[in-house]
Amino acid sequence: xxxxxxxxxxxxxxxxxxxxxxxxxxxxxxxxxxxxxxxxxxxxxxxxxxxxxxxxxxxxxxxxxxxxxxxxxxxxxxxxxxxxxxxxxxxxxxxxxxxxxxxxxxxxxxxxxxxxxxxxxxxxxxxxxxxxxxxxxxxxxxxxxxxxxxxxxxxxxxxxxxxxxxxxxxxxxxxxxxxxxxxxxxxxxxxxxxxxxxxxxxxxxxxxxxxxxxxxxxxxxxxxxxxxxxxxxxxxxxxxxxxxxxxxxxxxxxxxxxxxxxxxxxxxxxxxxxxxxxxxxxxxxxx
Amino acid sequence: xxxxxxxxxxxxxxxxxxxxxxxxxxxxxxxxxxxxxxxxxxxxxxxxxxxxxxxxxxxxxxxxxxxxxxxxxxxxxxxxxxxxxxxxxxxxxxxxxxxxxxxxxxxxxxxxxxxxxxxxxxxxxxxxxxxxxxxxxxxxxxxxxxxxxxxxxxxxxxxxxxxxxxxxxxxxxxxxxxxxxxxxxxxxxxxxxxxxxxxxxxxxxxxxxxxxxxxxxxxxxxxxxxxxxxxxxxxxxxxxxxxxxxxxxxxxxxxxxxxxxxxxxxxxxxxxxxxxxxxxxxxxxxxxxxxxxx
Amino acid sequence: xxxxxxxxxxxxxxxxxxxxxxxxxxxxxxxxxxxxxxxxxxxxxxxxxxxxxxxxxxxxxxxxxxxxxxxxxxxxxxxxxxxxxxxxxxxxxxxxxxxxxxxxxxxxxxxxxxxxxxxxxxxxxxxxxxxxxxxxxxxxxxxxxxxxxxxxxxxxxxxxxxxxxxxxxxxxxxxxxxxxxxxxxxxxxxxxxxxxxxxxxxxxxxxxxxxxxxxxxxxxxxxxxxxxxxxxxxxxxxxxxxxxxxxxxxxxxxxxxxxxxxxxxxxxxxxxxxxxxxxxxxxxxxxxxxxxxxxxxxxxxxxxxxxxxxxxxxxxxxxxxxxxxxxxxxxxxx
Numbered sequence: 083x084x085x086x087x088x089x090x091x092x093x094x095x096x097x098x099x100x101x102x103x104x105x106x107x108x109x110x111x112x113x114x115x116x117x118x119x120x121x122x123x124x125x126x127x128x129x130x131x132x133x134x135x136x137x138x139x140x141x142x143x144x145x146x147x148x149x150x151x152x153x154x155x156x157x158x159x160x161x162x163x164x165x166x167x168x169x170x171x172x173x174x175x176x177x178x179x180x181x182x183x184x185x186x187x188x189x190x191x192x193x194x195x196x197x198x199x200x201x202x203x204x205x206x207x208x209x210x211x212x213x214x215x216x217x218x219x220x221x222x223x224x225x226x227x228x229x230x231x232x233x234x235x236x237x238x239x240x241x242x243x244x245x246x247x248x249x250x251x252x253x254x255x256x257x258x259x260x261x262x263x264x265x266x267x268x269x270x271x272x273x274x275x276x277x278x279x280x281x282x283x284x285x286x287x288x289x290x291x292x293x294x295x296x297x298x299x300x301x302x303x304x305x306x307x308x309x310x311x312x313x314x315x316x317x318x319x320x321x322x323x324x325x326x327x328x329x330x331x332x333x334x335x336x337x338x339x340x341x342x343x344x345x346x347x348x349x350x351x352x353x354x355x356x357x358x359x360x361x362x363x364x365x366x367x368x369x
Numbered sequence: 370x371x372x373x374x375x376x377x378x379x380x381x382x383x384x385x386x387x388x389x390x391x392x393x394x395x396x397x398x399x400x401x402x403x404x405x406x407x408x409x410x411x412x413x414x415x416x417x418x419x420x421x422x423x424x425x426x427x428x429x430x431x432x433x434x435x436x437x438x439x440x441x442x443x444x445x446x447x448x449x450x451x452x453x454x455x456x457x458x459x460x461x462x463x464x465x466x467x468x469x470x471x472x473x474x475x476x477x478x479x480x481x482x483x484x485x486x487x488x489x490x491x492x493x494x495x496x497x498x499x500x501x502x503x504x505x506x507x508x509x510x511x512x513x514x515x516x517x518x519x520x521x522x523x524x525x526x527x528x529x530x531x532x533x534x535x536x537x538x539x540x541x542x543x544x545x546x547x548x549x550x551x552x553x554x555x556x557x558x559x560x561x562x563x564x565x566x567x568x569x570x571x572x573x574x575x576x577x578x579x580x581x582x583x584x585x586x587x588x589x590x591x592x593x594x595x596x597x598x599x600x601x602x603x604x605x606x607x608x609x610x611x612x613x614x615x616x617x618x619x620x621x622x623x624x625x626x627x628x629x630x631x632x633x634x635x636x637x638x639x640x641x642x643x644x645x646x647x648x649x650x651x652x653x654x655x656x657x658x659x660x661x662x663x
Numbered sequence: 664x665x666x667x668x669x670x671x672x673x674x675x676x677x678x679x680x681x682x683x684x685x686x687x688x689x690x691x692x693x694x695x696x697x698x699x700x701x702x703x704x705x706x707x708x709x710x711x712x713x714x715x716x717x718x719x720x721x722x723x724x725x726x727x728x729x730x731x732x733x734x735x736x737x738x739x740x741x742x743x744x745x746x747x748x749x750x751x752x753x754x755x756x757x758x759x760x761x762x763x764x765x766x767x768x769x770x771x772x773x774x775x776x777x778x779x780x781x782x783x784x785x786x787x788x789x790x791x792x793x794x795x796x797x798x799x800x801x802x803x804x805x806x807x808x809x810x811x812x813x814x815x816x817x818x819x820x821x822x823x824x825x826x827x828x829x830x831x832x833x834x835x836x837x838x839x840x841x842x843x844x845x846x847x848x849x850x851x852x853x854x855x856x857x858x859x860x861x862x863x864x865x866x867x868x869x870x871x872x873x874x875x876x877x878x879x880x881x882x883x884x885x886x887x888x889x890x891x892x893x894x895x896x897x898x899x900x901x902x903x904x905x906x907x908x909x910x911x912x913x914x915x916x917x918x919x920x921x922x923x924x925x926x927x928x929x930x931x932x933x934x935x936x937x938x939x940x941x942x943x944x945x946x947x948x949x950x951x952x953x954x955x956x957x958x959x960x961x962x963x964x965x966x967x968x969x970x971x972x973x974x975x976x977x978x979x980x981x982x983x984x985x986x987x988x989x990x991x992x993x994x995x996x997x
Contacts, residue, residue: 113476117468124465124541125483131498131538132490134508138501147511191394197387206391210398212406217643219601219616220409220636223623227412227633228405247401250394270718271751273738275765275816279386285764289755308491310602315623328493332606336500344494351489382737 136348139341156342166327166343173324176238177306180245185299187246188253193287196261211255213248221248222315229316236318244316245309249302256298260291297361304354307347413633423629431634440618440635447615450604451597454536458544458593461537463586466548467578470555477553484542492539496606499538503531503607527609535603540596544589551585552578591650595643615639665727667691669715669820669852674724676710684710686876687724692854697846699855699863702873703899708856709748711873712822715854716745728819739768744813745822749829750805752797758784758808759793765816783811786845803834810845820852827862839865860900864888872896891918894989904960905989915988923985924962926950926977928970933980936960938973952979 142151160166191210195203213221225247229240268290272282310325317326324347331340413431416424434440469480487495502508503525510522525531555578563573601616613621615635622632665672669692676685684707692698700708713719715726717738725734733741744765752761760767762783763776771779784790787807797805806826813821823842827835843866846853857863863870864884872879872887872895880892891897894905897918904919927933936952939959943949949963950971962979971977 113468113471113473117464117471120464121468121472121480124461125480128483128487128538128541131495131502132487133498134501135494135498145506147506147508187393187397190390194387194389194391194394198391206395206398209403210394212402215643215647216406216640217596217598217616219619220640223619223632223636224405224409225401226623227629228401228408231408243401246397250397254394265749265751267747267749267751268753270738271745271747271812272753272764273383274716274718274743274745275812276739276768277764278737278739279383281768283386283390286753304489310493315620325491325493328491328497329602329606332493332497332500336497336504340497341501344491344497347491347494351491355486355489 132348135341135344138338139345141338141341144338156338157346160339160342160346163339165322166324166339169322169324169327172238172321173307176241176245176323177303180242180249180306181299181303183242184246184249184302185253185295188250188298189257189288189291189295191250192254192257192261193283193291196258207254211251214251218248218309218311222312225312226315236316237321240316240318241313241321241323244312245306248309248312249306252301252305253295253298256294256301257291260294264290293361293364297358300354300358300361304351307350409633409636412630413637415630415633417628417630428630431630432638434631435634435638443613443615443618444638446612447598450532450536450612450614451594454533454540454597455590455594457533457537458541459586459590462541462544462589463548463582465541466545466585466589467552467582469545469549470552484545488542493602493606495538496535496603499531499535499607500526503534526607527611529608529612532604532608532612535607536597536600539600539603540593543592543596547589547592548582548585551582555581588650591646595646598639598642665730665732667727668694668696668729670727671711671715672725672727674711674714674721674726676707676714676719676721683876685714685721688876688878690871690878690881692852695850695852697843697853697855697866697868699857699867699870700873701857701860701863701870701900703858706873707876708873709824712745712824712854712856715820716743716822717741718745742816742819743822744816744818744820745824746806746809746813746826748824748826750797750809752805752808752812754797756796757793758789758795758797758800761797761808762812762815764812769816779815783815786814787811802830803838806830806838810842814845814849814851818851820854821846823853823855825856825858827857835862842866864900870900872899874899889987891987891989894918897987897989902961903987906954906958906960907956913986913988918987918989919960919981919985921949921961921963923981924960924979925981926962926964926971926979928977930976930978933978935976935978938971938975938977940973941971950977952977 137149139156140152140154141149142153142155143149195207222244225240225244229236229243234240234243264287269279269282269286272286273279277285308325309323310329313323313326314329317323322330324343328340328343328347331337412423414427414429416426416428416430418424435444469477469484472480500507504510505522505524505526507526509525510519513519514522525534559577559581560573563577564570568576598615601614601620604612604614604617619632619635619639622628622635626632671688671690673687673689674685675683675687677683688707688711690698700711702708710719714721717733717736717740721734725732727733728741728743753764756764759777759780762780766776766779780793781790784792787810789804789807789811792800792804792808797808800808806829809826810823826842827838830838839862842853842855855863855866864887867884869881870884870887871881874895880887880896882890887896887900891900891903894916897903897920898905901918901920904921904924906917906919925933934954936954938950939953940951941948942951946965947963948966948968948971949961952960952962954960960979
C-alpha cells in the first residue's frame with residue numbers, strides 16, 4: 083500500500099519536472115545577451131544607492147565622494163547621540179507594542195471571520211484592510227484630526243493606535259490566507275473529542291496558524307519601524323521615532339552619521355528578512 | 370457542499386465564543402478606521418475657525434477653494450508629475466518585467482529575490498542614497514568631472530528631474546512585478562506559432578506578446594500612478610520646495626496652515642480619485658483573468 | 664421522553680430558507696446496533712450525523728440519548744464521537760497525542776493515557792506508531808488512527824462519516840471486515856454513513872435508505888435488498904429495473920433485479936423485446952432490452968452467450984416471487 087502510494091508521488095513529481103523542461107525548451111523563450119545586460123544595469127542602479135550608503139558609512143572623510151580610509155567614527159558618533167538613541171528606543175517599543183496588539187486583534191478577528199456568515203462580514207473585512215489601500219498621508223491626517231477631536235494627548239498612545247491601524251491588515255491577511263487552507267473539521271474533531279470551543283482554538287487552530295501569525299507580525303513590525311508619513315502627523319511635539327529622525331536629518335542635509343544609521347537599519351532589515359524566510363520554510367515543512 | 374454545511378449555524382456557546390473573537394476587531398476598526406474617515410468627510414464640509422479650531426457650520430467653501438488657481442495648480446502639478454513618472458516607469462519597467470519572465474527558472478528566482486529585497490528597505494534610506502549620488506558635490510558630479518564630461522557640476526538635486534528619479538526608484542518594482550506576473554503566464558508557444566505563420570520578430574511581439582501582457586502593463590500603470598500622487602516626502606527630500614504636490618499641500622494645511630477643513634476637502638478629493646483608480650484596477654485585473662481563461 | 668437508546672425525533676434542518684435538507688426524520692436505534700445511513704450525496708445523511716454529534720443544531724426536533732434530551736448539548740458534552748470523512752487528524756500532534764487528546768482533556772493521568780493509547784493502537788493493529796506524525800502515515804493507517812482516537816474516549820455511540828471513502832477498493836474491503844469485527848468486539852453502537860450499497864449490506868444490522876432529506880426505508884440488509892418498499896430503494900440498492908405493472912399483468916410499479924430476468928432466445932415464453940446492446944464484464948453478460956412501450960430494462964446472467972445479437976427479437980420472463988410491487992396502482996407509495 084505504502085509503496086504504491088510513494089511510487090505515485092514519484093511519478094507525478096517526474097511528470098511535473100518533465101513538463102517544466104518541455105516548457106522551458108521553447109525557442110522563443112531564450113534570454114538574449116542584450117536582455118541580460120539590460121536586467122543587470124537596472125539591478126545595478128537599484129542597488130547603487132544602498133551600496134553607496136553602506137560604503138560611505140565606513141569612510142573616514144566627511145565628504146561622500148572619495149574613499150579615504152576605513153573608519154568606525156560615524157558609528158561612534160551615532161551611538162553617542164542621545165536623541166538618536168532615544169528615537170531608536172521609542173521605535174522599538176512602538177514596533178513591539180503595536181505588533182503585539184495587532185497580532186491579538188488581527189488573529190482573533192481572522193479566525194472569527196472565517197466562522198461567521200453575517201451580512202456585515204464583507205464590510206468589516208473591507209474596512210479593516212482599508213488602511214493598506216488609502217494613501218498614507220490621508221490616513222495620517224485623518225488620525226491626527228480624529229485624535230485631536232477626542233482630546234487624546236499626542237505621543238506614544240496615539241502612535242500606538244495609529245500603527246495598530248495599519249499593522250492589523252498585514253496580520254489579518256496572512257492569517258486569513260492560512261485559514262483558507264485549513265480543514266474546518268480539525269477544530270470540530272477537537273470539540274467532538276471533548277474540547278470546548280475555547281480549548282479547541284488554543285489546542286488546534288492556534289498552533290496551526292502560528293506560522294502565519296509570526297510572519298504577519300514580522301511584516302507588521304517591519305512596517306512600523308519603517309513608517310514616516312503616518313507617524314509624523316501623530317507623534318506630537320516631543321516624541322520622535324527613528325524614521326522621523328532620519329527624515330528630519332535628511333531634509334537638513336547629508337551627514338556621515340546618517341550613513342551609519344541607515345547601514346544599521348539595513349542590517350536590521352536583513353536580519354528580519356532572514357527570520358521571515360526561515361518561518362516560511364518551517365511553514366512549508368509543516369504542510 | 371460539505372464546507373458550506375460545516376460553516377452554518379452552530380450551537381449557542383460556540384457562537385458566543387466566535388463573537389468574542391471578532392468583537393475587538395469590530396470595535397477597533399469602527400472606532401479608529403471608519404470613524405476617522407467619516408470625521409474627515411464631515412470636516413471637509415465645516416467652516417475653518419481660528420487656529421485649527423473648527424466651526425460646525427456647513428459650507429462648500431473648502432471644495433470651492435480647491436478650484437482656486439493656486440490649489441488647482443497643485444492638482445495639475447501632481448497629475449503632471451504622476452504622468453511623467455508613470456511614463457518613465459513604464460518605459461523602464463515593462464521591458465524589465467518581460468525580459469525577467471524569459472529567464473530560466475533559477476534565474477527568475479534570483480531576480481525575484483533581488484527585486485523584492487529593496488521593498489523591505491526603508492524607502493528613506495534608499496532615497497538618501499540618491500542624495501549622496503546626485504548632490505552638487507556628490508558622486509555623480511565627481512565621476513563626470515573626472516571623466517571630463519562636464520566642466521560645471523550639474524544641479525540635479527532639488528529639481529524636477531530629481532523628484533522624477535526618486536519616484537521611478539521607489540515605484541519601479543510595482544510595475545515590474547505586475548508586468549512580470551502576466552508575462553510569466555504567457556504561453557510562449559503562441560509566439561512561436563506566430564513566427565511559424567510568418568510574422569517577423571517585432572510583429573510577433575506586437576501581435577501576441579504585447580497583447581497578452583497588456584493587462585499586466587495596465588495594472589502596473591495604476592499601481593504606480595496612485596501612490597505617485599501622494600508620496601510627498603519624495604518631493605520634499607529630493608525636490609526641496611520646487612514642486613508642491615497634493616500630499617505636501619495637505620500636510621502643510623494640517624501642520625502650518627491650520628486649515629483642517631480645507632485639508633480634509635483635499636483628502637476627500639484624493640480619496641475619490643484613488644477609489645476610482647482602484648475600481649479601474651479591479652476592472653483591469655478582472656479582464657486579465659478572463660483573458661487568462663480564453 | 665424516549666425509551667430507546669438513541670432516538671431522533673422529527674428532525675428538520677434547512678440551510679437556505681425554504682430548502683429542507685432534513686424534512687422531519689424519526690429513527691430509533693438500540694444499544695450495540697450497527698446502523699448505516701445509505702444515500703447519494705446531498706441526501707442529508709451527513710447533516711443527520713452532524714446533528715447527532717452536536718456539530719449542527721436542528722431547526723426543530725430533538726435528539727435523545729439514553730433517555731436524555733441532548734439536542735442542546737455542545738459536542739464536547741455528549742458521549743458521542745466521530746470518525747471524520749477526511750480523518751481530521753491533528754497535523755501538529757503525533758499519533759499518540761492524537762489518540763490521547765480526548766483523555767487529556769478529561770484530565771486522565773499521563774500513565775493512564777499512555778496505557779490507553781497502547782491498547783487502542785493494538786486494537787487497530789498499529790503497535791509502535793506512537794511517535795509518527797499524521798503526514799507520515801498512509802491513508803489506511805490514518806483511518807485506523809482516526810478510529811482509535813474516537814474510540815479512546817469510550818463513546819456510547821461512534822459516528823462514522825464515509826470513513827472508507829478515500830481508500831482503494833482492496834483496502835476498503837479489508838477495512839469493512841475489520842470495522843465490523845471491532846464493533847462486535849466492543850459492543851458500541853455504530854452509525855455509519857456511506858453511499859456504497861455493498862458496504863452497507865456487508866456491515867450493517869440495519870440500513871436506513873435516505874433520499875432528499877427523508878427516510879425511504881429502514882430495515883435489515885435482507886429486507887432492503889429483497890423487499891424494497893419504494894422504487895428509489897429498489898434502484899439504489901439493487902440496481903433493479905422499474906416497469907409499469909400493467910405490462911406484466913400486475914398492479915402499480917414493479918421492481919425486478921436484472922439477474923432475475925430470464926431470457927428466452929427461442930421466443931417461446933414470456934414477453935417480447937428487442938435487444939439494444941450487450942456488454943460483457945466481470946463474468947456477467949448484461950443485455951439491454953427495449954420493451955414494446957419503449958421502456959428499457961437490463962437482464963444479466965453469468966457466462967458469455969455469443970448467440971444474442973443487438974437488434975434481435977427475444978423473449979423474457981421472471982419468477983413472480985422475484986418481482987416486488989413498490990408503488991400501488993394509484994402511484995402512491997405503499
